[in-house]
Amino acid sequence: MAQVSGSFSTYDAVGEREDLSDVIYNISPTDTPFMSAIAKTKATAVNHEWQLDSLAAASATNAAIEGDEVSFSAPDATTRKGNQCQISTKSVIVTATLEAVNKAGRNSELAYQISKRSKELKxxxxxxxxxxxxxxxxxxxxxxxxxxxxxxLKTNQSAGASGSAPGTSGTNARTDGTQRAFTEDQLKTVIKSVWDNGGDPSMIMVGSFNKQKLSGFT
Structure with missing residues (x-):
């Protein structure tokens, strides 16, 4: 194989235009399943608080005679909980010159960078x-x-050896236990515990490795 003598090719020419696609492909994942699923509210102080209450255990022997004299019991106070409002930031600075020049994949560098930082912030x-x-x-x-x-997650949890739940909900971090294989029995035990304590679980969040394990459960 040989090139014809005197051929003038792309390797010799000067002034060829570049072939740069006018699209920027961002391959990073942007899903936020937990934040998208939970309820939203407006905080009016840096420590947003709410109250919790619970019902007395159900009784199968709650029966009274006609005309019975009622004996009163003092009610229990509610439990006050709260969480700090965390400030998260992202910043970007773009020169006026960069904003003015012709660019591939975006018209405005500032708008592009703001959009990118917004996804990072989420x-x-x-x-x-x-x-x-x-x-x-x-x-x-x-x-x-x-x-x-x-x-x-103080209750309705399952941990490996040496693992423990936080001492008080929303106050301490949990202690991670020894890593172990994710099993269907562990999952069923926790779901049962949640249900027995008044919860109604409708979502399971796991990483990609345990998602493959979960998909194999019956």
């Missing part, structure tokens, strides 16, 4: 919400941090 928030993190009150030199999901 992923940061998802990570904070699902973390095993104790709350930090913060001060003028220390940022506030919210209590992540792991800090709230």
């Amino acid at each position: 992923r940061d928030m998802e990570s904070s919400l699902t973390a095993n993190n104790a709350p930090v009150t913060g001060n003028d030199s220390t940022a506030r941090e919210l209590a992540g999901l792991g800090s709230w």
Whole structure:
């Protein structure tokens, strides 16, 4: 195989235009399943609080005679819970010159970078919400941090050896146990515990490895 003598090819020419697609493909995952699924509310203080209450255990012997004199029992007070409002930020700076020049894949560099940072911020928030993190009150030199999901799971949980739930919901981080294989019996035990204690679970969140395990459960 030989090139014809005197051929002028792309390797010799000067001034060929580049072939750059006018699209930017972002391959990073952007799903935030936990944040998208939970309820939203508006906080009006840096420590957002709410109250919890529970019913007395059901009784199968709650029967009284006609005209019975009622004996009163003092009601239980509600339980007050709260979480810190964490400030999460992303910043971007673009020169006026870069904004003005012709670019591939976007018209405005500033708009593109803002859109990108917004997606990053959502992923940061998802990570904070699902973390095993104790709350930090913060001060003028220390940022506030919210209590992540792991800090709230005091009951209805299953841990490996040496693992333990947080001492108080939303106050302490849990202690991770020895890693072990994810089994269907573990899952069923926790779902039963949640149901018996008044919960109604409708979503299971796992990583990609355990999702493959979960898909094999009956």
